[in-house]
Amino acid sequence: MSKEIVNKKTAIKMLSRLGSEFVIVDNPSYINPNYDIFPLSKKLRDPLSKMIASVMDMDGTTTTTEVLCIHSLEFMIRKFSGFLTPQQWRGLDHEKDFPNVIGNSTTKHVEYLIKTYGKIINNDFVIQSFIQAAVWTLLFGKDEGRKREVIDNLSAFNLSSLHNEISLKLKDNLSISLNEFDSIIKKAQRKYSKLIVIRGESDLVRIGIDVYYQRYHEILERIRNGEAKQISNELNLEIGKHLIEPMPAIGVFLALVKGLLGKDASKFVDYLVQIKKKSSSKNIDKSKLENHLALLGEHFQKYPMKVAIVTSSIKYEADIVLSEVFKVLTNEVDNWNISKSKKIKIKNHFTAFDKFYEAIITATDSSEIRLKPHRDLYSLALYRLSIPVKDFNKVIGFEDSESGLIAMRAAGIGNCVAVPFAQTSGHNFQAASIIAKNGVVDILTKS
Numbered sequence: 001m002s003k004e005i006v007n008k009k010t011a012i013k014m015l016s017r018l019g020s021e022f023v024i025v026d027n028p029s030y031i032n033p034n035y036d037i038f039p040l041s042k043k044l045r046d047p048l049s050k051m052i053a054s055v056m057d058m059d060g061t062t063t064t065t066e067v068l069c070i071h072s073l074e075f076m077i078r079k080f081s082g083f084l085t086p087q088q089w090r091g092l093d094h095e096k097d098f099p100n101v102i103g104n105s106t107t108k109h110v111e112y113l114i115k116t117y118g119k120i121i122n123n124d125f126v127i128q129s130f131i132q133a134a135v136w137t138l139l140f141g142k143d144e145g146r147k148r149e150v151i152d153n154l155s156a157f158n159l160s161s162l163h164n165e166i167s168l169k170l171k172d173n174l175s176i177s178l179n180e181f182d183s184i185i186k187k188a189q190r191k192y193s194k195l196i197v198i199r200g201e202s203d204l205v206r207i208g209i210d211v212y213y214q215r216y217h218e219i220l221e222r223i224r225n226g227e228a229k230q231i232s233n234e235l236n237l238e239i240g241k242h243l244i245e246p247m248p249a250i251g252v253f254l255a256l257v258k259g260l261l262g263k264d265a266s267k268f269v270d271y272l273v274q275i276k277k278k279s280s281s282k283n284i285d286k287s288k289l290e291n292h293l294a295l296l297g298e299h300f301q302k303y304p305m306k307v308a309i310v311t312s313s314i315k316y317e318a319d320i321v322l323s324e325v326f327k328v329l330t331n332e333v334d335n336w337n338i339s340k341s342k343k344i345k346i347k348n349h350f351t352a353f354d355k356f357y358e359a360i361i362t363a364t365d366s367s368e369i370r371l372k373p374h375r376d377l378y379s380l381a382l383y384r385l386s387i388p389v390k391d392f393n394k395v396i397g398f399e400d401s402e403s404g405l406i407a408m409r410a411a412g413i414g415n416c417v418a419v420p421f422a423q424t425s426g427h428n429f430q431a432a433s434i435i436a437k438n439g440v441v442d443i444l445t446k447s
């Protein structure tokens, strides 16, 4: 790799050769410089049949998990303020807050909330919630990276002895009941609270990240243990019967582009039209669409697409979320109007999500400071899919958030589709080349 130090004039000249549109991305407060500038690839709007690969975001694009992420972020502010009920604090604001807490890195989301809700944050509550989150992560957490970060944070706040104490407990006792957990927390809070000094916003962010992840992972772990319905009731979430559901028509899209439907893709006309009709009353020529889908199905049977998931969630989260999504997809196939043998074949493909995708790129593959809107996760996906740079124009990408769309364009993906949904409807989608308000359905039905 050649390296050359050039002057400002040459740098500007070289930068301008990289494109005609650029994005300025703010960095977290601990990074120098405080912003980066990336060139964006040219916007493209090529038909699906020209594509050889699809890269797709997970939360909010493939699935509905944003609801859980938002809940966990709100939970963090509730813990930090002591305002645990909606009567004490109404919670996050859909219009004002949601565009800032979806699609970026967790650090950026937490930073935003701490800046916005700084006035109601009480350091005593912050300290108590930190001890609780740290002890939970060390005792019950399943992600090693997360544990390491908690251990680093404990040491940064001079609490290494709390870490040692918990390590000893883990050595003697493999299973700790919830009652025991409560008493461990209370004891630790009494013993260690006074030792912690919060020196400013960056300390609050560090702790906020631990509290957020603790809540999110606690919920994911319960989902993995089959408690999805119970949690849905507890949290009073109005999101249907499953806590983690695939977005509309994701199953049909994946089966079609992987060449599993063939001509039978035409049998999904009514299903797709129904989804489209929810948002528009435009008359659709069904026989034309039937023909279009049959051709698409046949095309991808001959030339299946490579598919990848690209998410700023860590691997531990993606594993639980995707296995839930594919469980639901497998059940969905039973209701499809296709032959029994085809159903069995598709269900087989849907049983193991990690075999279904050619690449699954998560935050664990990169580092927190290089997540979306930085291009790295998408660049990594293109590399793992073995797509040469000259073919980047044959890749289609789907994202529900502004950061994700920017990351994709920065990685060189010009066919860049925004799939807004309830939670991200306030986002700015100017980076997208297509805005598909009915999600992948709009792309499947577009000739």
Ligand SMILES: [Mg+2]
Pocket: 057, 058, 059, 060, 061, 103, 399, 400, 401, 404
């Ligand atoms: Mg998303």
